[in-house]
Amino acid sequence: MDIKIIDLTRKVTDGTEAYPGDHVGLTIKQMARAESDGYNLTLFTHLEPHCGTHIDSPFHFVADDTDIASLALQMPCAIVVTASGREIGPEVFADAGQLTGRAVLIRTNWDHHIGGDDYYRDAPYLTPAAAQLLAKSKIAVLGIDFPSPDPCDSPDYPVHHILLGAGIPIVEGLVSLDQLSLAVGDPYFVAFPLNIAGIEGSPVRAAVIVLGQSGD
Numbered sequence: 001m002d003i004k005i006i007d008l009t010r011k012v013t014d015g016t017e018a019y020p021g022d023h024v025g026l027t028i029k030q031m032a033r034a035e036s037d038g039y040n041l042t043l044f045t046h047l048e049p050h051c052g053t054h055i056d057s058p059f060h061f062v063a064d065d066t067d068i069a070s071l072a073l074q075m076p077c078a079i080v081v082t083a084s085g086r087e088i089g090p091e092v093f094a095d096a097g098q099l100t101g102r103a104v105l106i107r108t109n110w111d112h113h114i115g116g117d118d119y120y121r122d123a124p125y126l127t128p129a130a131a132q133l134l135a136k137s138k139i140a141v142l143g144i145d146f147p148s149p150d151p152c153d154s155p156d157y158p159v160h161h162i163l164l165g166a167g168i169p170i171v172e173g174l175v176s177l178d179q180l181s182l183a184v185g186d187p188y189f190v191a192f193p194l195n196i197a198g199i200e201g202s203p204v205r206a207a208v209i210v211l212g213q214s215g216d
Contacts, residue, residue, distance in 0.1 A: 049199055055191050
């Protein structure tokens with residue numbers, strides 16, 4: 001069997017911003033260098049759980065619900081849904097087929113705006129009606145290539161409440177979903193968080209694993 005892994009994770013560096021883009025999400029300090037100390041050692045003096053490509057657990061908005069360490073590791077079959085325009089409503093999923101148990105990945109190509117002034121300010125978002133459809137469909141996980149399923153200036157984050165309240169994790173800040181259009185085989189989505197108890201979110205290494213039959 002042929003296996004292809006497509007990385008969907010944003011590369012982060014010292015000083016990378018965290019949601020909503022107004023503060024530093026990662027600070028790296030060099031503690032030792034190979035040329036002078038014989039080895040390299042770095043220290044994360046600051047790592048915000050919502051920096052770069054990351055996952056929200058239900059505990060993010062639901063008191064006493066599932067935290068990051070308690071999320072079940074899963075590798076559901078992935079569906080990529082392409083959306084255009086800023087507001088993403090339920091009609092986007094009309095022709096998506098079976099959603100139950102799937103990783104629904106929404107491609108808008110907004111990841112091309114990473115680093116720009118508009119990345120957080122003008123990003124796409126889901127309507128509550130779209131979130132309700134996904135929750136009713138009992139999807140396994142939602143993945144998006146923009147920073148939040150709610151508008152970044154939302155006062156109450158209804159989409160987060162709907163999805164996380166239904167036990168559906170949200171992976172935010174995916175990149176390179178356009179690569180999946182060239183994949184041949186069965187795509188499975190993975191986004192494993194750090195195993196840290198008592199927190200609501202975590203950076204992930206997100207990828208799609210494409211399984212295909214090998215030729216003779």
